[in-house]
Amino acid sequence: MANLILINCITFGLISLYFSKDKIYTINLKNYQKIL
Numbered sequence: 001m002a003n004l005i006l007i008n009c010i011t012f013g014l015i016s017l018y019f020s021k022d023k024i025y026t027i028n029l030k031n032y033q034k035i036l
Helices: 002-019 023-035
Strands: none
Touching: 002 023
């Protein structure tokens, strides 16, 4: 289950980077740090 969340986080991070290198990626990074 944890691996699935990690994969989703990485995938979302890559999508976020592709669309918006500032706002969305920063939000995703904060969420990623919460999970860790």
